[in-house]
Amino acid sequence: MEFEQYKKYLKQAMDQIPEGAKQKERFIIPDVEIRPEGKNIIILNFSKIIQKINRDVKHFLPIFLKNIGTMGEDRGGQLFLKGRPKKDVLNRHINEYVNKYVLCKICNKPDTSISKEDKKLYLICQACGARTPIIE
Numbered sequence: 001m002e003f004e005q006y007k008k009y010l011k012q013a014m015d016q017i018p019e020g021a022k023q024k025e026r027f028i029i030p031d032v033e034i035r036p037e038g039k040n041i042i043i044l045n046f047s048k049i050i051q052k053i054n055r056d057v058k059h060f061l062p063i064f065l066k067n068i069g070t071m072g073e074d075r076g077g078q079l080f081l082k083g084r085p086k087k088d089v090l091n092r093h094i095n096e097y098v099n100k101y102v103l104c105k106i107c108n109k110p111d112t113s114i115s116k117e118d119k120k121l122y123l124i125c126q127a128c129g130a131r132t133p134i135i136e
């Protein structure tokens, strides 16, 4: 087959793949950027992280704080945390949250939402249509 013809066939084949499936881009959460403040720290890029994981701060924050075992509050897009939790601990807990509450268990895409039915939480995936229970 001629190369040009091959390219044409390849393009035709690619055009038939739905837009969502073509995106091979990995879902990457930005690492926390922290600044010490006295005996405490502030996550400077908190709003960016929340935006990326596409969840309500009200849902994320209590779970996150409980898991790292400290108190904190959202101060206009920056997160004030009591104490000096380490960066890698913070990153790890953000990723744990994402694995549990954001990424689809079937296709691993982040295009999901949480739905509450009969006091149980489900992860609804817009990419593949899966509906999986969230085990808390």
Ligand SMILES: [Zn+2]
Pocket (backbone or CB within 6 Å): 104, 105, 106, 107, 108, 109, 125, 126, 127, 128, 129, 130
């Ligand atoms: Zn899915």
